[in-house]
Amino acid sequence: MKFPHRGLYAITQPENRTINQVVKDVEAALRGGATVIQYRDKNPLDTPHLASLLLEICHAYTTPLLINDSIELALAVGADGVHLGRDDGEIAVARRLLGPDAIIGVSCYNDVEKARTMAAAGADYVAFGRFFPSGSKPLAAPAEIATLARAKQSLTVPIVAIGGILPENGGQLLAAGADLLAVIGGVFDHEPEAAARAYQALFNHQPE
Ligand SMILES: Cc1ncc(COP(=O)(O)OP(=O)(O)O)c(N)n1
Ligand SMILES: Cc1ncsc1CCOP(=O)(O)O
Numbered sequence: 001m002k003f004p005h006r007g008l009y010a011i012t013q014p015e016n017r018t019i020n021q022v023v024k025d026v027e028a029a030l031r032g033g034a035t036v037i038q039y040r041d042k043n044p045l046d047t048p049h050l051a052s053l054l055l056e057i058c059h060a061y062t063t064p065l066l067i068n069d070s071i072e073l074a075l076a077v078g079a080d081g082v083h084l085g086r087d088d089g090e091i092a093v094a095r096r097l098l099g100p101d102a103i104i105g106v107s108c109y110n111d112v113e114k115a116r117t118m119a120a121a122g123a124d125y126v127a128f129g130r131f132f133p134s135g136s137k138p139l140a141a142p143a144e145i146a147t148l149a150r151a152k153q154s155l156t157v158p159i160v161a162i163g164g165i166l167p168e169n170g171g172q173l174l175a176a177g178a179d180l181l182a183v184i185g186g187v188f189d190h191e192p193e194a195a196a197r198a199y200q201a202l203f204n205h206q207p208e
């Protein structure tokens, strides 16, 4: 499955939720128009089981499911790809294990030079952030909105922005150069279908 060029990138929030609730919430986000789902679970209960359920529902909506942090889990469940941060493994290893069609995304924080290196190494998208204070990851280091504009000038892979993004503040990130908005709390701390629609509306106001 291809990584989209724009849209809402919804990331799961399984803490204090049942497996059924997470699946229902992800389906609601998909109904609302989420274009990518990432399974991110820092305190897993039954990770392969939940990941497989999410993969099934994502594919029913022809939407890719990426796995956060774990190349092994992505391989085990046949996910569409993986998201790697600075301590999560190498692009080359992910590519070798997951294959040429896998979507491999990387965190670049506030570092455009790193993003160029990662894109040259085969990353399918690069992510910058956090742009606004994030309740989901309070200690995430800040990134500057100007970084998005600099990234846009020198990168051809899609640019993802993350961190404290709401329908009210996402537009400025798109205007600065982000292609996708990655969101946890703004979608899953609310009714996810309506929340996803509110983000999707931002893309209707941006030039292609
Ligand atoms: C789309 C996207 N961007 C950034 C991150 C953060 O990755 P990382 O720095 O590895 O932090 P954790 O999410 O693992 O806490 C992400 N997950 N997704
Ligand atoms: C995983 C991650 N990396 C930087 S901020 C963040 C959390 C984003 O969640 P939220 O959209 O709730 O701020």
Ligand SMILES: [Mg+2]
Residues within 6 Å of the ligand: 068, 069, 083, 084, 085, 086, 088
């Ligand atoms: Mg990580």
